Amino acid sequence: MKRHLLAIAALAISSAAMAQQAPLWMRHSAISPDGSQIAFAYKGDIWTVPVAGGQAKQLTTHSAYDSYPVWSPDSKNIAFVSTREGSRDVWIMPREGGAPHRLTTSSGSETPVAFLDNDHVLFESQVMPTAQSIFFANGNFPQIYSVSVNGGRPKLYSELTLKAPSINSKGDVLYYDQKGSEDQWRKHHTSPITRDIWLLRDGKYRKLTSFAGEDRDPVWGNGDAYYYLSEEDGTFNVYRASVDGTAKQQLTHFKGNPVRFLTRANDGTLSFGYDGELYTLREGEEPRKVSVSVTADRIDAELDRQLRYSGASEIAVSPNGKEIAFVMHGDVYVTSVDYNTTKQITDTPEQERSIDFSPDGRSIVYAAERNGLWQIYQSTIKNKKEDLFTYATEIEEEQLVKSNKTSFQPMYSPDGKSVAFLEDRTRLCAVDVKSHKVRQLMDGKYMYSYSDGDQWFSWSPDSRWLLASYIGTGGWNNRDIALVPADGKGEIRNITNSGYNDTNGKWVLGGKAMLFQSDRAGYRSHGSWGTEDDAYIMFFDVDAYDQFRMSKEEYARWKETSKEEQKKEEKKEKDDEKKAKDKAKTASAEPVKPEKVEALQLDLDNCRDRVIRLTVNSSHMGDAVLTTDGGTLYYQARFEGGSDLWKHDLREGRTQLVAKNIGGQMVPDKDVKNLYLCGGSIRKFTLANSQTTNIGFEARFNYRPNQERAYMFSHAWQQVKDKLYVEDLNGVQWDYYRTTYEKFLPYINNGFDFSEMLSELLGELNVSHTGSTYWGNGYTLSTACLGLFFDPAYEGDGLKVQEVLRRGPFDVRNTKVKAGDIIEAIDGEKIEAGKDYNAMLDGKVGRPVRVMLKGGREVVVKPISSGEQSKLLYRRWVDRNKAMVDKWSNGQIAYVHVKAMDSESFRTVFSELLSDSNRQKRAVIVDERHNGGGWLHDDLCTLLSGRQYQSFVPRGQFIGWDPWNKWVKPSCVLVCEDDYSNGHGFPYVYQKLGIGPVIGAPVAGTMTAVWWETMLDGQTVFGIPQVGCLGMDGKYGENQTLIPDITVYNTPEQQLSGDDQQLRRAVEEMLKK
DSSP: OHHHHHHHHHHHHHHHHHTTSSOOOOEEEEEOTTSSEEEEEETTEEEEEETTOEEOEEOOOOSSOEEEEEEOTTSSEEEEEEOTTSSOEEEEEETTOOOOEEOOOOSSOOEEEEEEETTEEEEEEOOOOOSSOOOOOSTTSOEEEEEETTOOOOEEEESSOOEEEEEOTTOOEEEEOOOSOOOTTOOSOOSTTSOOEEEEETTEEEEOOOOSSOEEEEEEOSTTEEEEEEOTTSSOEEEEEETTSOOOEEOOOOOSSOEEEEEEOTTSOEEEEETTEEEEEOTTSOOEEOOEEOOOOOOSOSOEEEEESOOEEEEEEOTTSSEEEEEETTEEEEEESSSOOEEEOOOOSSEEEEEEEOTTSSEEEEEEEETTEEEEEEEEEOOTTOOOGGGOSOEEEEESOOOSSOEEEEEEOTTSSEEEEEETTTEEEEEETTTOOEEEEEOGGGOOOSSTTOOOEEEOTTSSEEEEEEOTTTOTTSOEEEEEETTSOSOOEESSOOSSOEEEEEEEGGGTEEEEEEOSSSOBOSSSSOBOBEEEEEESOHHHHHHHTOOHHHHHHHHHHOHHHHHHHHHHHHHHHHHHHHHHSOSOOOOOOOOOOOOOOOOOTTGGGSEEEOOSSOBEEEEEEEOTTSOEEEEEEESSSSOEEEEEETTTTEEEEEESSOOSEEEEOTTSSEEEEEEBEEEEEETTTTEEEEOOOOEEEEEOHHHHHHHHHHHHHHHHHHHSSSTTGGGOOHHHHHHHHHTTGGGOOSHHHHHHHHHHHHHTTOOSSOOEEEOOOOOSSOBOBOSEEEOTTOOSSSEEEEEEOTTSHHHHTTOOOOTTOEEEEETTEEOOTTOOOGGGGBTOTTSOEEEEETTSOEEEEOOBOHHHHHHHHHHHHHHHHHHHHHHHHTTOEEEEEOOSBSHHHHHHHHHHHTSHHHHTSSEEEEEOTTOOOBSOHHHHHHHHTOOOOEEEOGGGOOOEEESTTSOOSOEEEEEOTTOOTHHHHHHHHHHHTTOSOEEESOBOOOOEEEEEEEOTTSSEEEEEEEEEOBOTTSOBSTTOOBOOSEEOOOOHHHHHHTOOHHHHHHHHHHHTO
């Protein structure tokens, strides 16, 4: 990897001098209407270049991200997106450049899509639908607004989402649709979620394309001709057609990479991007590459030297307790417990993690991903006269494991002779520290890793055994704990063998017992994932088991009479004397020699009968630690808010809260007298006095953004190769695509462009649940919402209320505000006609705001966040659906909506479905439209598949039926194209089991479990669909479209007018039951 990164770095340096003649990754290009210039985004700025090619002109130079340029019809102005004031807003500037000015002011996300005319810009943003429509209020369906080039209050242009609208002189609009949630850079799929070209003419909507794959970016030609991009031949190319469906023709025939960003000038010249470069095309001719030369100062640094004082992601405590090793931004450091002195151990743009101290404290082992492969490395203090990493003058690194397989999560054996680790994420192995010989301890088929680092193992004190995570055969959701011989030769024993989840096993009481966590007694989520855990102890020694169960009196008497205990006390006194002498010395500490431990004699017969529950109350547990004498359990538990530290005295049977907000990684020192906590900062919690002390550090960090992005690209590529749900990646030529996209890295200098490029790469896989997102710094002040619908047709002073949202700020208090009222001012600031009022609500979420109404009445309300307003809009949508079902069925049909596939949604469905009012109805409509997924298919299908087999009738009175906890009457499921993941899985299972009819629009096959990984920079996230769901027919749910039993679409006109034909048809079908 290091050589590879250096090669990319060399290319980047050469590009500074040479790529000015042929830059790559020029994105979001748009040709000017007069046909003279092409605007494009490059390295986070807006540029223009003559259509004939030549020297490009840089129009913006701000350090913020600028992109998505859009030309005015007269070619004099360019609107674009910029993050220069935090949020993604629309800005405008002259074509020559100069100081731009901001047009939109909300803290939401706004993107320009077209000019309505020379004086108005159209942009898309998710604000709220109109009161009369049936649009679902989520981020998948933004509205289109118009704003003056001078700024001011935006006006609603289209409530229906119009992607890439192209408007001709008659006002006719071509656009492509947005059916639901799928990454916009996904390619090669044919499914119900793919986009189609539509025409809006004279208030009527007509779909123009019928290809089952992707059709995008329509632009008007002459008359009724139009051009667009389509994947009809396997990759995006330019096509020409007429709105009457004739004269269809493919104009370009590119292969491999997609054509993007189609625009057209008034003279007929088409412009688009391909393979990171700009092209033009005149009909009847071949595409012509635009030669581009750029000259600009570099604003990105190859190396940024920093000092950091926080950001630790994991820690390890040295055996002598004087040092803490930690990982920060992928590098390994060691800091003093008593001082800020910090030693940097690794300095790479790649990632190191999973640190552990050797028993003598002179070495640290860790995993590092170099040359595209995770391997095990060890750093050692070279000078034998030196004893602390913090002050070491020379540290030597060696590679302990050299293989062609992913190897990580190293852990030293207590005798220091071996390091256990995971190979290929699930195969438990150990390497001899001296010979570097690797031995397998447990086959990988007994583990499954969903996310890196989720597997665990633990060495026994005598270094002869390990406890490890174990799923046996098919036990992904029933995890056990295995006892594994450290020589790799003996029998592997499942020592918990439970249908519950048992995990996090630790050796305690000198190896005579195991502390572990289990959900066998805790509350379980009513639906979906989620359980509460408890701490348990299992004994491998009968005497230790008997001793542990002694009463306080029995234990005190035993300590007085036990010879073994007397020997321990004498040894403890000698150890304490030695420690006191060591402490009196200088800061230097003698290396800790591994203690000689007698071989454990494990009594495994009936060990499952020697299990004791330690915690009194089940909880969402973090980690747990048992003191060396077995008298006190410390554990992290979350009952409300964050994790707290609790203490349970096992002799007294007393539980108490020790400290609040003690979350994150928890590592005890050797004697369990202090707990070290990691969560960005490092803290020391002293158990004796419950005092918390910060462990300060001053870490030198060399930030290499270009090399880091190159590493993250390689990491994501390799993760997909290792973890996608099918080993052959569905036949995708993954090596080819690495080369294809890797060449763009030297031309990318920001997280937004990098994430977009990564999404293009991942989009080649043709799978759901992937793509990348970059979370920039975002806005500083959030724009508050009032929970009101305003009349979009009103143009006078103030804001005219059209509807007050139930449960909103104006509804929860008796404000008496109603439809027709006009809000004249906010906090004393008058709202003039056309004035943008968003700034008046910046930073006022949850704060009292004075609202002046026409007529002189003033009310005080607390505005809400956009997220809270979306929840109110959702509840309004559900309430309206319930009312319509009740009206159309004359109260005979019940209605419930499944918002998401999680426990909260299941509880809502259960509560409403089996309520007294709904139990009496003939049937139920289970609406899961716009469901983004989770894990609830089995719970819902079980709930809906009840068949009554008896009634409860005491003395002739009917009081209920069995099964009382299931719906025993007819049902149907309502679906749409916006259902995703388990939103596809639930109706699929419901249909397969024949519970009832599925009604609505087809659903794309997306039933695959995903892991969203946050990358090294902490701001870039990408997805890997890695657990495929294989039906009994031998087919994966992924890319298998669900066809409803009754197909019904809602047209754009019906959506706008509030006419829900899907819901109406569901009522009709249920009335037949």
